[in-house]
Amino acid sequence: MIFLISLSENDKRLIFALLIVLILLFVLIGYIGFLITKVMKWQGKKMDTLVADPVVTHVITKKGHFLNYARKKNWRLFFKQSYVAILILITGAATLLIRDAVMRDFSYNVFDHETTGFNTLLFLWDFSGCIKKEGISIVLNWPVLINSPHFSVDAIISYIFMACMIVGGLWYLIALQSLISRTIRMYVLSTKAFEKSLEGFNQNGQYKNVDNISTTSNGEEK
């Protein structure tokens, strides 16, 4: 047999390690997904609290009526949970717009790393020169550090804008996740609460237990 690729011991160990890392990565993603599913189930239980009273007291007796009522309650709760997040997002956007309108400069770069952007607070590397091909060999270099965290007075509006966007965005996403969880629970309950099942029901249940039937001396059943 002709081997096109010959692997040294180090190469084999590297491949094996990469495989282990890949498996562990997928396992980690699986656990994260399991965690998200569990949190969504816990968030969906809120729907039970919202719709319990009318369903238990038989005010709502039909699936369509239930879905209509539950949808209204669901959106109202979403509004209640998310209006603060929306206000924060609007505050951040309004701050940036007011700054641009006052200074009459709409070229303000929020993501600049030198003077006016939020990236002035972050470590930034240049990965463009990491992999170089020289002839038949590939040369790997470390990325170049292009920015260390530093505070810039010109970038205050960017800091406020990005802080509002991050906080408001995360808050809104959590409220949205709750909304989706409750919607899923709503459809599950609409089927479960109003389904009619004849599982285990036997109309002729009186003949199930033979011991109860006894006969008289004439052979007639009592």
Add this chain to the structure above:
Amino acid sequence: MLNLFKNFGKGILYVLVLPFLLVGLAIYAVVAFFVFIFLAIKGLVLFFTGRSLYEDLPEDKEAKRRIAIANGETSEDEMVQEEKHDEVTIQHDETENDPFYVPEYMKTEEQKAQVEQERMEREAAPEEPEVNLFETPSEPINEEPVKEEVPVQEEEIIIRKSSQNATILEINDDDDTGDNGVNIDFE
């Protein structure tokens, strides 16, 4: 070990489905934002009409009523009375159209004494029933006329048979009305 492989499989599944989930999430986020704007406008309109976006729906009110009755906290009649009391009634101030109205703190001692005397006279005198000349008693509609009971007179009915097999019906009517009305049931 089995759980590890299960989670590994779930991880692969989540990675494959993730782009579709993200697209669905983005669409839902945009739709939710528009619904939020609609609810915000609705909330503002309701606020200026004196209502709230979070007020109980009719189903909630009915459920609360049934729960209260089931718990014995209140009877059905009391709930109806409470709802009537909760209704806001606007009472017009009698003084708003009176050009000679004087507030209590501006009245002199003589005026106060006069008001007190009028109040005592009003309490002592019996109230006369108010007669509204513009109202006419409404006639009952679709009332069935009262049937007068007519005493049934017993009439002597004498049946004689003629010699030629003919049956003659003679009626002795004691009253002078000349009414020979006899109900004969032809069966």
